[in-house]
Amino acid sequence: MFGKMKKMFSKADNKEELKAPIVGKLVKMQEVPDPTFSQEMLGPGFAIVPAEGKLYAPVAGEVTLVFDTLHAVAITTDAGAELIFHIGLDTVKEEGVGFEAHVAVGDRVKTGDLMVSFDLAALTEKGYNMITPVILTNKQAFSAEELNQDKLDQNVGLDDVVYTLTKA
Secondary structure, three states: HHHHOOOOEOOOOOOEEEOOOEEEEEEEEHHHHOOOHHHOOOOEEEEEEEEEOOOOOOOOEEEEEEEEOOOOEEEEEEOOOOOEEEEOOOOOHOOOOOOOEEOOOOOEEEEOEEEHHHHHHHHHOOOOOOOOEEEEEOHHEEEEEOOOOOOOOEEEEEEEEEEEEOOO
């Protein structure tokens, strides 16, 4: 089994691959119906329209922030990427109702670790758009970031590489 495992960050090529953090449809950040995200005011990235209510670590790293309202978490990856995962739009208004954190600040996560679960059906029923942006907040540390065009506008699973970062 271990022989088949692929390192997510290789110092040789300075690339870090992020797997899908949520099962759902992969879309460009520009498709998020909120200018803070679509205009990349916080940074570049991608978004997923979730098919289930679970957010997983897309790569190994350390949890650096868990919002009190549990609608967003941040990690710093082993390659130094600072990522924010924002579950849904305006879901901060729920003040944590419908969300459960499975990580805390300072926790080490590996690819596939459950970070947050959320009641997708209940939040959708309340009228929230559950599109989930993943934002790279320290773009300057990377010479390139690339969305996997082969998976764009398709349903992705947790084993699908959706975003690749190249260290500056």
